[in-house]
Amino acid sequence: MRHCFIFFLQIPCALCGFMDLPGLLQFRPAQKAFCQALPPFAVISFCWPIPPLILHKIKIMNLYRPIFTALLLLLLGDRSCAQISRSQTFVASTPCSQGTRPLPGMAVSDSCELMKWKLTLSPDRFILHCNYGIAKQGTKGFVDGGKTIDLEGHWVVTKGMATDSNATVYRLTDSKSNKMILMLKLGEDLLQVLDSDYHLMTGTAAWSYTLNRTAH
Amino acid sequence: MIKENTMKNFQRNFFGIMSVSFFCSLTVFHAAAQTAAADNKVAQTITYRPIPKSPDLLGVFQGRPPCPLAEQWQLPVDKDCEKVKTELQLYHDPVSKQPTTYTISFAGAGDIVHQYGGTYRWKTITGKWSVTKGIPSNPAAIVYRLETGRPGAYFYLLKGDENVLFILDDNKAFRNGNEDFSYTLNRVELVAAKK
Numbered sequence: 384m385r386h387c388f389i390f391f392l393q394i395p396c397a398l399c400g401f402m403d404l405p406g407l408l409q410f411r412p413a414q415k416a417f418c419q420a421l422p423p424f425a426v427i428s429f430c431w432p433i434p435p436l437i438l439h440k441i442k443i444m445n446l447y448r449p450i451f452t453a454l455l456l457l458l459l460g461d462r463s464c465a466q467i468s469r470s471q472t473f474v475a476s477t478p479c480s481q482g483t484r485p486l487p488g489m490a491v492s493d494s495c496e497l498m499k500w501k502l503t504l505s506p507d508r509f510i511l512h513c514n515y516g517i518a519k520q521g522t523k524g525f526v527d528g529g530k531t532i533d534l535e536g537h538w539v540v541t542k543g544m545a546t547d548s549n550a551t552v553y554r555l556t557d558s559k560s561n562k563m564i565l566m567l568k569l570g571e572d573l574l575q576v577l578d579s580d581y582h583l584m585t586g587t588a589a590w591s592y593t594l595n596r597t598a599h
Numbered sequence: 600m601i602k603e604n605t606m607k608n609f610q611r612n613f614f615g616i617m618s619v620s621f622f623c624s625l626t627v628f629h630a631a632a633q634t635a636a637a638d639n640k641v642a643q644t645i646t647y648r649p650i651p652k653s654p655d656l657l658g659v660f661q662g663r664p665p666c667p668l669a670e671q672w673q674l675p676v677d678k679d680c681e682k683v684k685t686e687l688q689l690y691h692d693p694v695s696k697q698p699t700t701y702t703i704s705f706a707g708a709g710d711i712v713h714q715y716g717g718t719y720r721w722k723t724i725t726g727k728w729s730v731t732k733g734i735p736s737n738p739a740a741i742v743y744r745l746e747t748g749r750p751g752a753y754f755y756l757l758k759g760d761e762n763v764l765f766i767l768d769d770n771k772a773f774r775n776g777n778e779d780f781s782y783t784l785n786r787v788e789l790v791a792a793k794k
Contacts, residue, residue: 474778482638499778523779546760564633569765570736572775575783580636585762587642588661588684591783593765595776 473502473574473594476523478587479515485576485584485592486513487562488532497525500594502574509538509555511564534559540568544581552577572596641762644787651789655699657689660764660784665776668766669708671754672747674722676708682780683707687756687764689728689743701728701745703754724748734771742771762786 479495498515516529536558544550551568565577576592584592666680684706709722741758755767766782774782
């Protein structure tokens, strides 16, 4: 009974390990988000006892475990590759969603209707500098200068969003909060901010959630 | 013997509970931080003009693309132009859902209008539109093709989803904006201004 309980708990973990094998399993965005939220060591630790559970009647447990772990490491490592060879910088002026905010560390109580983004992607790291606040009428600035937020961390390329399973999505993970920011790669020069369900963020009449690549 | 089995069961259960707790805490801690889907809403925008309420209306989209947009419509702009306030109204047959006509308005490009002692540029264009497929980087992409009124000249918009349209160039490639303005139109809900 206990074996069955743990076994069924571990099925999703095992499936997550196979997420990026093309054509093997089809994942919905919510399922992908679930899988992508699992740090690799959690997946490995939970999948660890599966082979013995399946093959407990066969006395090759000690031989099978390292092979299975190596396979999982290989699969998980495969989806952790950034796909740019040199630094790229993207800039934008976007609205500021009410309720939940577009970035971690932004308090719901902060006054915010406009955000100015500067995102620098290097092959394995990102740096994001953001100014936000209330737009000052007739200018491109903020009332009282606004506030700033600086994030940095690592990023990976993943596949699939709500409306397109082949879409290229950049997943940025803030190193301080360990929380994710999702962006759709529209082309070489454009990124679009996504919501938590992998849908495009809808902008306003004045600003969009589109980041534009810049030479600076 | 019974005591030993009880001890073993306790150890197993303890390991299981600790593992599940560890797993859950990791999942929650590593959650997405960006805007929740429930807060990703169509914005309201105030208008002083009559609000179209025809069942033919598919949607109203607005944005502020940079001024090179005006070149695609061969419209004049001022030298200090930074952006063109753009509103697109798309109409379709409410029964067949087939595209019919569009109206696109530009503030900041087009004809000079004199009003209240000042001047501004404004242009409204109407025409037919259709849905096509494919851009160079994505053969499956859904593209709205607007007839500009000039023979063989079209204005292309990539359908991001029901609420977001991306303006394409004449070769159906994405257009790169700047730190202030993007080539994106967003669905809006028009709200009448209080008089």
